[in-house]
Amino acid sequence: MxxxxxxxxxxxxxxxxxxxxxPFNRELFGRVLEECNEHHGALQSLIRKMQEEGLDVxxxxxxxxxGALIHHLSLTRNKRCLMAYMYNRxxxxxxxxxxxxxxxxxxxEIQEKLSDSEEEYFKDHAKTLKSYMSQMGxxxxxxxxxxxxxxxxxxxxxxxxxxxxxxxxxxxxxxxxMHFLKRTDAEQYIARGLxxxxxx
Amino acid sequence: xxxxxxRCGFGVANNLLWLASILKVLLVKAKAEISxxxxxxxxxxxxxRNFLGNRVCAVAGLDRRNDLWYxxxxxxxHSKPVQMASGAGDWSSSPIDDYETLISTTDVELLKRAxxxxxxxxxxxPFQDALVKRAKEQIQLMEETVDEFEESGHDPLIVSLYQxxxxxxxxxxxxxxxxxxxxxxxxMFCIWKNDTYRDRLSEEEKSFIESCIRVIEKxxxxxxxxxxxxxxxxxLKQSAISEEDDMVPEPQLDTFVVANCKRATRPLYLDSNRQxxxxxxRDDYFQMVPGDLCIIRYKPFREELINGNIDLV
Numbered sequence: 001m002x003x004x005x006x007x008x009x010x011x012x013x014x015x016x017x018x019x020x021x022x023p024f025n026r027e028l029f030g031r032v033l034e035e036c037n038e039h040h041g042a043l044q045s046l047i048r049k050m051q052e053e054g055l056d057v058x059x060x061x062x063x064x065x066x067g068a069l070i071h072h073l074s075l076t077r078n079k080r081c082l083m084a085y086m087y088n089r090x091x092x093x094x095x096x097x098x099x100x101x102x103x104x105x106x107x108x109e110i111q112e113k114l115s116d117s118e119e120e121y122f123k124d125h126a127k128t129l130k131s132y133m134s135q136m137g138x139x140x141x142x143x144x145x146x147x148x149x150x151x152x153x154x155x156x157x158x159x160x161x162x163x164x165x166x167x168x169x170x171x172x173x174x175x176x177x178m179h180f181l182k183r184t185d186a187e188q189y190i191a192r193g194l195x196x197x198x199x200x
Numbered sequence: 201x202x203x204x205x206x207r208c209g210f211g212v213a214n215n216l217l218w219l220a221s222i223l224k225v226l227l228v229k230a231k232a233e234i235s236x237x238x239x240x241x242x243x244x245x246x247x248x249r250n251f252l253g254n255r256v257c258a259v260a261g262l263d264r265r266n267d268l269w270y271x272x273x274x275x276x277x278h279s280k281p282v283q284m285a286s287g288a289g290d291w292s293s294s295p296i297d298d299y300e301t302l303i304s305t306t307d308v309e310l311l312k313r314a315x316x317x318x319x320x321x322x323x324x325x326p327f328q329d330a331l332v333k334r335a336k337e338q339i340q341l342m343e344e345t346v347d348e349f350e351e352s353g354h355d356p357l358i359v360s361l362y363q364x365x366x367x368x369x370x371x372x373x374x375x376x377x378x379x380x381x382x383x384x385x386x387x388m389f390c391i392w393k394n395d396t397y398r399d400r401l402s403e404e405e406k407s408f409i410e411s412c413i414r415v416i417e418k419x420x421x422x423x424x425x426x427x428x429x430x431x432x433x434x435x436l437k438q439s440a441i442s443e444e445d446d447m448v449p450e451p452q453l454d455t456f457v458v459a460n461c462k463r464a465t466r467p468l469y470l471d472s473n474r475q476x477x478x479x480x481x482r483d484d485y486f487q488m489v490p491g492d493l494c495i496i497r498y499k500p501f502r503e504e505l506i507n508g509n510i511d512l513v
Contacts, residue, residue: 033427040429075429076438082424083447090416094385098378121419128411132381135404138336140374140381147367151360183367 002039002074006032006081013085021092024115029082036078043071093122097129098141100191142187152183153198154190308369311335313511315376320458320512321505322451322498324383324391327402328376335373342366380405388412389436389448453499458513461488465504470497 009028016022046068050057057065093114100106106114106122114122133139155178173179178198179186189195314328346366349359384391384401388409391397401409417435425433432438436445467487488494488510504510 033424036428036432040432072439075432079424079428079432079438080447083420086420086423087416087449090419091386098382115423117419117422121415124415124418125412128408128415129381131411132404132408135407136377138374138377140378143367143371143374146375147364147371149364 002070003077003081005035006078009085010081013088019092019095021089021096021110021113023113024089024118026115029085032078032082036075036082039071039075039078043068043075046071089118090121093118094125097122097126098144142184144191147183149183151180152186153178153180154186154195155179155198156195158194307331307334307338308372311372311376315372315379317505317512318376318379318383321502322453322455322457323502324380324387324397324400324451326400326506327380327405329402332373332376332402335369339366339369339373342369381408383451384409385412387449387451388416389445390450393436393445393448453502455498456495457498457501458493458495459488459501459505459510460513461490461492461494461510463509464489465501465509468500468504470500 005028009025009032012022012025012028046064047057050060050062050064050068055062096106096110105111106119111119129141133141156173156175158175186195186197190197310331311328314325314331318325342362343366346359346362349362384405391401392409392413398406420435425435431440434440434442436447438446465488467485469485486496488504493513501510505512
C-alpha cells in the first residue's frame with residue numbers, strides 16, 4: 001500500500017525512547033527508497049501515455065492524470081518521511097554531541113546504531129562546534145549545570161591511575177576511592193563516566 | 201584602579217578580625233540559601249545583608265566594590281557612598297536603595313536578563329554583542345584577581361568566595377551562548393533564509409550556521425536526496441513543483457510564555473488574525489503595565505520583547 005513502509009519507518013523512530021537512538025533501519029529505509037523510484041517510474045509512464053494520446057499534461061483531467069497525481073503525492077510523502085527520519089536522528093546525534101563532550105568519541109554502543117553517514121555527520125558537526133569555540137576563545141561545552149560550590153565530592157568509577165592532572169596537586173585515583181576536588185577539574189571525568197559526583 | 205581599591209578594601213577587612221569570623225558564619229548560611237535559580241553571588245550578598253544587618257553590609261560593600269561587575273558609568277557614582285560609609289563605620293539606608301535600583305542596570309543583571317529571555321523565547325533573539333564582550337573582559341579580570349589572591353596567600357575562604365562568583369559568571373555566559381547555539385542548530389534553515397533572523401546572529405554564529413547547514417546537507421544528500429528521482433532532490437522543497445520552501449522546520453511562535461512587564465506595552469490584540477495597528481472601539485485588546493506578570497502567547501508580544509518592554513521569565 002502506498003506510503004505504508006515509510007509510515008512504519010517514522011513510527012519506529014517515534015516509538016523509541018525520547019532522546020535515544022534505535023539502530024538505523026537500513027533494510028526498511030532502502031525499501032522506501034525503492035518504492036519512491038517505483039512511484040516515479042509509474043508516474044512517468046502515465047505521463048508518457050497521456051502524451052501519446054495527444055493530451056495536454058497540464059490541463060487534461062482524466063483517470064491517468066489523477067493516477068499520476070496519486071503517485072506524485074505518494075512520492076512526496078515518502079520523501080517527507082525519509083527526511084523526517086534522518087533529520088530527527090541527526091537532531092539526536094547533535095544532542096549526544098553536546099552530552100558526550102566534543103573532544104571524545106561516541107561510546108561504542110551508540111556508534112553501532114548509526115549508519116556510516118551518520119557517524120560522518122557526528123564528526124563533521126563536532127568539528128563545526130569546535131571551530132565556533134576556537135573563534136570565540138571560549139569552551140561552551142563545560143559548565144553544563146549551574147555551579148553551586150567550587151568543590152565537589154567524587155567517586156572514581158574506572159581505574160584512571162595517575163593520568164589526572166589537577167591544577168594544584170595530584171593524588172592517587174584508585175578505583176572506588178573518593179575525593180574532594182575542584183569542580184572544574186572533575187567535570188571532564190564525570191562527563192566521560194570515569195567518576196561520579198556524590199550528592200548527599 | 202579598580203584593583204587598588206579592592207585591595208585597600210581588603211586591607212581594612214583583614215584588620216577587623218571579627219569580620220572574618222562573621223564572614224565564615226555568613227558563608228555557611230549563604231550557601232544553604234543558594235538554590236539552583238539564584239546563580240549569582242550578588243544574590244548571596246543581598247541574602248547575607250538580610251541575615252546580619254548593617255554592619256555586615258560593610259563587608260558586603262567592600263566585596264561589591266571589588267566586584268568587577270558594575271555598569272561602567274555608574275560604578276564611580278556608586279563607590280563613593282560605600283567608601284564614605286565604611287570609613288565612618290555607619291551605614292545609612294539610602295545607599296542600599298540606590299544599590300537596588302543600580303543593580304538592575306549592571307552587566308550581570310543585563311546578562312541574566314538576556315539569558316532568561318533567550319531561554320524562554322521560541323525564536324532566536326538579537327545577539328548581545330557589546331554585553332558579551334564586556335562580560336568576557338570582566339571574567340578575565342576576575343580570573344586574574346583570583347589567581348593573584350591565591351598566590352599572595354589570602355584567606356582561602358575569601359578566595360573561594362571569589363572563585364564561586366567567577367564560576368557563576370562563567371556559567372551564565374556559557375549557558376547564554378549555548379542556548380543560542382542549540383536554537384541555531386534546531387532551526388538552521390529557517391534562520392538562514394530569513395534576513396531578520398540572520399542579522400541577529402554574531403559573526404561567529406554566522407560561520408557556525410553556514411557550516412552546520414553544509415554538514416547536514418551533505419549528510420541528507422548522501423542518504424536520501426541523491427537516491428530520489430531528479431525532480432525530488434531539493435532539500436527545502438518537497439518536489440520541483442512546490443512554489444515555495446515547504447520543508448523547513450520553524451519555531452513555534454504560538455507557544456505560551458511567562459512575561460514580566462517593565463514598561464507599558466502598546467495595546468495589542470491577542471488574536472493574531474487582527475492587525476494591532478488598527479483599533480476599533482471594541483475593548484478586546486490587551487495592554488500590560490509595569491509590574492504585571494502574565495502568561496501570554498508569544499507571537500503578539502515579540503516586538504515588545506525586542507524593544508525591552510517586557511522580560512520573559
